[in-house]
Amino acid sequence: MTEQTQPQAESTTPAVESTAEPGQAATPITPTAPAADEQATTTDAPQPAQSSAASTSAPAEASAEPSAQSAAETEPQEDAVPQPAQPDASSSQAGASEPAGTAPAAETQPAADGERADNPPADGRQTAEPAAPTEPEIDPEAAMDAAKWGRVDGEGRVYVQDGGSEREVGQFPGVPIAEAMAYYVRRYLDLNSNVDLFAARLPHLSVREIDSTIKSLEESLKEPAAVGDLEALRARFTALKSVALERRQAVAAERAAAKEQALKDRTAIVERAEAVAAQDPARTQWKSSGAELRTLLEQWKEAQRRGPRLDRPSEDALWKRFSHARTTFDRHRRQYFSELDAKQAKVKAAKEALIKRAEELSNSTDWAGTSARYRELMDEWKKAGRASRKEDDALWERFHAAQQVFYDARRAKDEATDAEYAGNLKVKEELAAKAEALLPIKNPKAARKALRPIQEAWDEAGRVPRNAVRRLEARMRAVEDALRRAEQAEWRRTDPETQARAQGLASQLEDSIAELEADLAAAKESGDTKAQAQAEAALTARRAWLDQVRRTTRA
Numbered sequence: 001m002t003e004q005t006q007p008q009a010e011s012t013t014p015a016v017e018s019t020a021e022p023g024q025a026a027t028p029i030t031p032t033a034p035a036a037d038e039q040a041t042t043t044d045a046p047q048p049a050q051s052s053a054a055s056t057s058a059p060a061e062a063s064a065e066p067s068a069q070s071a072a073e074t075e076p077q078e079d080a081v082p083q084p085a086q087p088d089a090s091s092s093q094a095g096a097s098e099p100a101g102t103a104p105a106a107e108t109q110p111a112a113d114g115e116r117a118d119n120p121p122a123d124g125r126q127t128a129e130p131a132a133p134t135e136p137e138i139d140p141e142a143a144m145d146a147a148k149w150g151r152v153d154g155e156g157r158v159y160v161q162d163g164g165s166e167r168e169v170g171q172f173p174g175v176p177i178a179e180a181m182a183y184y185v186r187r188y189l190d191l192n193s194n195v196d197l198f199a200a201r202l203p204h205l206s207v208r209e210i211d212s213t214i215k216s217l218e219e220s221l222k223e224p225a226a227v228g229d230l231e232a233l234r235a236r237f238t239a240l241k242s243v244a245l246e247r248r249q250a251v252a253a254e255r256a257a258a259k260e261q262a263l264k265d266r267t268a269i270v271e272r273a274e275a276v277a278a279q280d281p282a283r284t285q286w287k288s289s290g291a292e293l294r295t296l297l298e299q300w301k302e303a304q305r306r307g308p309r310l311d312r313p314s315e316d317a318l319w320k321r322f323s324h325a326r327t328t329f330d331r332h333r334r335q336y337f338s339e340l341d342a343k344q345a346k347v348k349a350a351k352e353a354l355i356k357r358a359e360e361l362s363n364s365t366d367w368a369g370t371s372a373r374y375r376e377l378m379d380e381w382k383k384a385g386r387a388s389r390k391e392d393d394a395l396w397e398r399f400h401a402a403q404q405v406f407y408d409a410r411r412a413k414d415e416a417t418d419a420e421y422a423g424n425l426k427v428k429e430e431l432a433a434k435a436e437a438l439l440p441i442k443n444p445k446a447a448r449k450a451l452r453p454i455q456e457a458w459d460e461a462g463r464v465p466r467n468a469v470r471r472l473e474a475r476m477r478a479v480e481d482a483l484r485r486a487e488q489a490e491w492r493r494t495d496p497e498t499q500a501r502a503q504g505l506a507s508q509l510e511d512s513i514a515e516l517e518a519d520l521a522a523a524k525e526s527g528d529t530k531a532q533a534q535a536e537a538a539l540t541a542r543r544a545w546l547d548q549v550r551r552t553t554r555a
Contacts, residue, residue: 188228
């Protein structure tokens with residue numbers, strides 16, 4: 001028989017694996033079928049047999065949208081015994097889709113002789129008995145196309161055209177021919193739905209799922225107990241299998257790339273941990289570095305939980321490096337703090353000695369000498385380094401307290417001295433005011449003569465309180481500086497050489513001005529506005545320079 005492919009109803013969510021095995025019974029689909037006494041032809045274009053006694057249409061509805069249930073969910077119960085359904089005028093109408101692989105019951109036309117088969121076949125082949133579960137509706141066109149490839153003989157044996165020859169797929173005695181045919185048509189539609197679902201889910205399946213589904217479908221398509229265009233279904237599965245193998249290679253490549261990326265990520269974690277462990281202990285921020293290592297450990301655990309598995313040698317080698325980095329960090333930290341404790345103990349001993357010396361000087365009345373000694377002790381204190389924070393703060397309090405005894409005594413002495421010098425302060429403030437009255441200085445010689453007695457009285461007034469020394473000295477120094485600048489300016493003005501240079505420059509400027517005035521007059525007569533503007537600008541500049549030189553000479 002020439003292989004012909006009949007169009008099948010397309011589905012979007014068929015089951016992945018075939019579930020209808022020869023040893024499993026299911027509720028038959030019972031659309032209208034050829035009469036019992038007619039046989040399917042074996043011509044190149046198989047057609048259902050026609051009967052003069054009972055001529056009807058091909059098998060009824062096959063599901064157009066099989067469900068995407070898994071094989072485990074769609075597998076029919078082995079003990080289910082199908083029972084014939086009651087006739088209904090709606091049996092020829094296409095309805096809602098149902099899960100693929102479920103053994104549905106459909107309405108049947110009574111057989112010509114009105115009999116029902118209640119006993120199982122005796123030959124041990126695939127048989128089924130009618131039942132009356134929920135009645136799904138299938139696509140009648142798909143069922144009709146599938147039924148063209150099979151026939152049922154008078155004894156209820158069901159045959160299918162497969163690979164150019166006819167093959168018996170089972171026996172369904174004692175039931176209407178349409179019911180027997182519909183059951184095996186439905187088996188074919190289930191296989192078709194499984195292939196459709198495999199195609200739909202293929203982009204999302206893993207390598208293992210692809211392999212198991214291909215194996216399952218190959219076994220179910222070898223010699224299935226089903227009626228339909230099996231050769232076309234196998235050809236479609238073969239093409240899909242090629243696509244699946246390509247997808248399997250792509251998934252394997254993706255997994256390999258994911259493993260390679262995971263290896264890089266793990267290696268980056270290890271390298272960062274090694275970098276943290278390799279830091280100079282003297283410059284390491286132990287708290288933040290320890291927190292970073294803990295974060296890296298959590299990243300490692302997360303990569304193990306959620307990332308792709310690495311091969312055992314690579315993972316063991318990386319973990320060994322990571323563990324070694326953490327161990328090295330802990331060893332450096334213990335060593336650092338051990339050395340720090342020893343160093344701080346040494347610092348503490350040195351500062352204890354400085355405190356003892358500071359306490360010995362605290363009652364000294366050699367104010368200048370002891371102040372110098374305390375400054376030296378302070379320099380030594382700074383060079384000694386730091387003990388632990390708590391101990392260093394306590395040591396500083398003791399050292400500062402010893403100094404404070406001396407400085408408090410010195411301040412009390414200074415306050416007494418300041419009270420004694422309060423009268424001198426009043427005198428010097430009056431002298432500073434007299435000196436400031438000489439400003440601004442116009443006559444340096446007269447100002448110098450008036451300032452001299454003020455300076456002499458200043459020296460005779462004596463010392464003033466310490467907190468007023470800088471303020472008063474600054475006021476007197478400002479007057480003296482102003483007088484000195486005025487004297488220097490007077491000297492430059494009266495210097496003969498400077499006078500000669502100024503007079504020569506003034507003469508040159510006067511000559512230049514005369515020439516420019518002549519040029520300006522000529523430009524006005526000729527009407528040359530450009531030359532006139534240039535002459536006026538040059539005249540303005542020369543006259544300004546001449547005025548400045550004359551003021552300098554007169555000053």
